[in-house]
Amino acid sequence: xxxxxxxxxxxxxxxxxxxxxxxxxxxxxxxxxxxxxxxxxxxxxxxxxxxxxxxxxxxxxxxxxxxxxxxxxxxxxxxxxxxxxxxxxxxxxxxxxxxxxxxxxxxxxxxxxxxxxxxxxxxxxxxxxxxxxxxxxxxxxx
Amino acid sequence: xxxxxxxxxxxxxxxxxxxxxxxxxxxxxxxxxxxxxxxxxxxxxxxxxxxxxxxxxxxxxxxxxxxx
Numbered sequence: 001x002x003x004x005x006x007x008x009x010x011x012x013x014x015x016x017x018x019x020x021x022x023x024x025x026x027x028x029x030x031x032x033x034x035x036x037x038x039x040x041x042x043x044x045x046x047x048x049x050x051x052x053x054x055x056x057x058x059x060x061x062x063x064x065x066x067x068x069x070x071x072x073x074x075x076x077x078x079x080x081x082x083x084x085x086x087x088x089x090x091x092x093x094x095x096x097x098x099x100x101x102x103x104x105x106x107x108x109x110x111x112x113x114x115x116x117x118x119x120x121x122x123x124x125x126x127x128x129x130x131x132x133x134x135x136x137x138x139x140x141x142x
Numbered sequence: 143x144x145x146x147x148x149x150x151x152x153x154x155x156x157x158x159x160x161x162x163x164x165x166x167x168x169x170x171x172x173x174x175x176x177x178x179x180x181x182x183x184x185x186x187x188x189x190x191x192x193x194x195x196x197x198x199x200x201x202x203x204x205x206x207x208x209x210x
Contacts, residue, residue: 005161005171012170075164080173080182140172140181 004068008075009141011064015055016137022052023130030123034116042115052126056088056133084136092129099124144207150178152196152203167191 002010029048033041054060058077065073099121107117153163153174160174169188176182177192184192186200193200 003161003165005165008170009161009172012172074168075170078169078173079185079188080170080176083182137172140176142175 004071005075008072011072011076012081012137013141015060016134019055019130019134019137022055023127023134026052026123026127026130030119033119035113045119049122049126052130056085056126056129058082058085080140081137084133084140087136088129088133091132092125095128096121096125144180145183145204146207147177147180147204149174149192149203152198153178156196163195167195 026048029045033045061073061077061081064076065071103112103117103120106112153160158166160171160178164171164174167188168191173182173184173188177184189200189204193203196203
């Protein structure tokens with residue numbers, strides 16, 4: 001039987017893979033829905049964004065902790081994980097600022113709707129955070 | 143400022159794997175791995191826990207790189 005450290009390592013790697021998949025889904029979604037202003041289509045996207053943001057918090061670790069009788073959280077939300085989370089938030093923040101500086105002048109030449117700009121910026125923020133976290137998590141075990 | 147450490151040497155002296163040490167002090171293996179590779183600087187609490195696990199002083203495990 002696997003020890004709790006080994007099980008938490010497996011979980012941690014799975015979470016990193018989920019983050020990469022989520023980043024891909026978000027990227028494909030923003031490209032596929034570009035130029036589409038339908039209010040109805042916004043709701044599933046907002047739900048996807050909301051779930052992604054929740055995944056970037058400590059909530060998944062807390063849920064797994066609760067499901068494993070209060071021991072798993074210690075290993076899934078330890079100091080290194082918390083530092084990786086902060087680094088991923090930082091990456092998302094700076095990528096959003098940089099992207100805003102790049103996108104805003106472009107929209108003066110090629111008009112883009114507010115919804116599209118919001119979609120692009122939120123996607124850049126989340127994809128940067130997700131990929132940073134996934135890379136840090138996967139590299140930490142090497 | 144680089145923080146050198148002798149964590150790997152101490153761990154091997156005690157015949158512990160990274161996973162065994164991680165379980166002993168209640169952290170993930172990646173924490174032990176990143177500390178050993180000087181990627182992550184642990185908090186005072188974690189440094190004290192590690193020192194206690196090897197019955198050592200914190201400064202025996204962690205030293206500032208004087209050449210920096």
